[in-house]
Amino acid sequence: MIDFASMEEAHALPLYAKRGIVLVRGENARVWDQGGRCYIDCVAGHGTANLGHCHPAVVEAVRQQAGRLISCSNTFYSDARALFLERLAGAAPPGLGRAFLCNSGAEAVEAALKLARFTTGRTRFVCARQAFHGRTLGALSATHNPLYRDGFGPLVEGFTFVPFNDLQAAEAAVTEETAGVLLEVVQGEGGVHVADGEVLTGVAALCRERGALLLIDEVQTGFCRTGRLFAFERFGLEPDLVCLAKSIAGGLPMGAVLCSSAIRAQPNKHGTTFGGNPLCCAAASASLGVMVETRLWEQAERKGERLMTRLGAIRGPRVRQVRGLGLMVGVELREKVRPYLDRLAAEGVLALPAGPNVLRLLPPLTIEEDDLGRVAEAVERVLG
Numbered sequence: 001m002i003d004f005a006s007m008e009e010a011h012a013l014p015l016y017a018k019r020g021i022v023l024v025r026g027e028n029a030r031v032w033d034q035g036g037r038c039y040i041d042c043v044a045g046h047g048t049a050n051l052g053h054c055h056p057a058v059v060e061a062v063r064q065q066a067g068r069l070i071s072c073s074n075t076f077y078s079d080a081r082a083l084f085l086e087r088l089a090g091a092a093p094p095g096l097g098r099a100f101l102c103n104s105g106a107e108a109v110e111a112a113l114k115l116a117r118f119t120t121g122r123t124r125f126v127c128a129r130q131a132f133h134g135r136t137l138g139a140l141s142a143t144h145n146p147l148y149r150d151g152f153g154p155l156v157e158g159f160t161f162v163p164f165n166d167l168q169a170a171e172a173a174v175t176e177e178t179a180g181v182l183l184e185v186v187q188g189e190g191g192v193h194v195a196d197g198e199v200l201t202g203v204a205a206l207c208r209e210r211g212a213l214l215l216i217d218e219v220q221t222g223f224c225r226t227g228r229l230f231a232f233e234r235f236g237l238e239p240d241l242v243c244l245a246k247s248i249a250g251g252l253p254m255g256a257v258l259c260s261s262a263i264r265a266q267p268n269k270h271g272t273t274f275g276g277n278p279l280c281c282a283a284a285s286a287s288l289g290v291m292v293e294t295r296l297w298e299q300a301e302r303k304g305e306r307l308m309t310r311l312g313a314i315r316g317p318r319v320r321q322v323r324g325l326g327l328m329v330g331v332e333l334r335e336k337v338r339p340y341l342d343r344l345a346a347e348g349v350l351a352l353p354a355g356p357n358v359l360r361l362l363p364p365l366t367i368e369e370d371d372l373g374r375v376a377e378a379v380e381r382v383l384g
């Protein structure tokens with residue numbers, strides 16, 4: 001067998017803590033390694049495969065578009081781009097009818113920060129502790145964890161961090177200089193912390209009162225993960241701008257910023273070469289089409305409740321708390337999570353961490369009920 005692991009080790013920068021499994025194939029919630037071993041995949045490409053691996057509608061859309069047109073400068077119109085933009089605007093709540101298309105979550109956050117400064121003429125941002133918004137310098141400046149920030153300063157100026165779910169702290173931090181408040185509805189990388197609805201609506205009111213924009217990062221929570229197409233819909237929020245990526249395009253690299261009419265933009269102030277390319281737009285159209293047709297958010301809601309009920313019943317000294325929203329589930333442990341990820345993999349289940357001591361499960365929302373049951377059994381065996 002070819003040693004692909006060593007090949008990667010030899011030629012890739014050592015930026016990731018690797019898991020020692022070489023994946024070669026995927027179908028819905030299952031992936032296979034080089035030796036033919038099957039795993040139930042609750043990593044799902046780090047949350048990019050809400051619709052499962054290689055969904056037939058996405059595969060077919062990519063196949064067709066790849067044979068027709070792959071590249072198209074944003075200075076020209078494109079049929080595939082127009083159709084996706086229309087579908088996205090149609091699926092989003094009213095008032096978010098325009099978008100900027102890019103290639104990743106960090107790029108969506110960068111665009112959000114630039115558009116907020118450009119729109120308001122203000123420079124400052126309020127973000128949450130434990131927030132994760134990406135690795136580029138702007139997105140990193142909005143990210144709280146020193147693990148990601150240290151060694152890269154000076155970062156972008158003007159960012160203030162307040163405790164998550166603390167309205168009083170937000171009231172003290174949002175001023176006439178605040179361009180925007182940037183928040184995740186469920187903090188993903190920060191440990192699967194769910195926002196309090198009253199705090200969110202309080203922050204939204206605060207933004208309106210002080211002329212700051214409400215910027216919601218749905219890169220991980222978006223596209224049905226939390227039981228709605230977008231998590232902010234659960235709380236009746238009307239954000240000025242929403243950052244999207246991860247599961248937007250059936251696993252292909254894409255990001256987007258959904259904008260209300262409050263957001264100002266004009267030629268030459270922002271852009272990207274690959275953003276909105278026909279290939280990713282075709283994949284995204286196909287993916288969103290399936291999500292809306294099958295009301296995929298309902299599956300996330302139902303399966304998430306089932307999984308959390310089962311995991312919540314685990315007794316023993318290891319588990320501190322089970323929490324989440326929809327099928328975005330975190331199990332906080334009283335000890336380090338790493339060894340348990342390896343034990344779960346040995347049981348045939350791939351899961352990911354969210355910080356040092358939270359086990360995170362992000363299965364495809366299309367996961368078979370039986371497979372979800374197997375995931376619960378494996379976690380029970382390993383943690384119980």
Ligand SMILES: *Cc1c(COP(=O)(O)O)cnc(C)c1O
Pocket residue numbers: 103104105106107109132133134135184188189217218219220221245246
């Ligand atoms: C993953 C993530 C990002 C960054 O996305 P990339 O595509 O890795 O740049 C930003 N915000 C949130 C909430 C994320 O989960």
